[in-house]
Amino acid sequence: MWEAIAKISVRDHDAADAVYRRWARDRMRSRRFAGFIVDVGGEPVASGAVWIMEVQPRPGRHGTAAAYLLSMFTEPGHRGEGHATRVVGAAIRWAKARGIPVMLLHASDFGEPIYRRLGFERTREMRRSLVRTVNRKTRSSRKTSGRAMH
Secondary structure, eight states, rough: OHHHOOOOOHHHHHHHHHHHHHHHHHHHHHOOEEEEEEEETTEEEEEEEEEEEEEBBBBTBBBBBEEEEEEEEEEGGGGSSSSSHHHHHHHHHHHHHHTTEEEEEOOOOOTHHHHHHOOOOOOOOOOOOOOOOOOHHHHHHHOSSOOOOO
16 A cells, blocks of 8 residues: 555665554554455455544544544555455444444545545645654754753
8 A cells, every 4th residue: 555655665664664563563452453355356446444542532532442444545556446445344244243333434535435425525624744854954054052942
């Protein structure tokens, strides 16, 4: 999936893959994660996963668990054949069988029409990175006082 959607070095991909595998295994052991694969003629052509994550209590939502759909991917030569819809349907059934009241996801522009057809709604989530990136031009032109700011 990552090879198809992002320019990531082999080294970074391999490092992230090792971390993801540990993360996924831990959640599988606790029965909070499941993967779904569609295969055609013995070859995997589409896949996705669902993770049951803890969320804050809120009015109008029962419980503190939400299903999060992630890692959705269909091989380019098999797009438009309904495989992603099958994966999402399996993920929804899996989550419903566990009493999870809501499913969340982050949709790509390509995937959004599929999710809308399946009843998902766009929300107003926002994001801010909390990891500082250093802009060398800015950094070298600033004077520092030598004390830490909190």
